[in-house]
Amino acid sequence: MKRIIALTAVFAMLAAPLCTAESGPDTGLVKRANFSSDIHEREPVDNLTELVGNTEQVYFFTELRDLAGQVVVHSWEYQGESVAEVRFKVSGPRWRVWSSKTLTPDRHGTWTVLVLNAAGEILAEKALDYNPRDPAL
DSSP states (O other): OHHHHHHHHHHHHHHGGGOOGGGSTTOOEEEEEEEESOEETTEESOOBSEEEESOOEEEEEEEEESOTTOEEEEEEEETTEEEEEEEEEOOSSEEEEEEEEEOOGGGOEEEEEEEEETTOOEEEEEEEEEEEOOTTO
16 A cells, blocks of 8 residues: 555646646746837737937836736846836736836847746846937948
């Protein structure tokens, strides 16, 4: 009998990684996350890692899976300090959301968006380098 219990425990540990994201309320994921110059028909038009020039508006797109009923936050950070938070209530098994920020030349450098769950845990993180053109050029 002890051997059957031990084998059952071993089988359970081996099978655990095979569980899908549908197995529990906190197992959802961020399928895609990126900065974009625009959103068209609920999709980002490009994937930016750097923003150069006179463009100041930037979007952060996130595709979420298996997080229905939960709250997800886009936390916009400039040089490590939070400057804006946008909260989303996820209403389906595949949910696409985006937020935007108008960047000003005096805040050039690295911008980061953290995708957080309601407990404040980081689900995803992306950085963007913002280098506006010098108006004198």
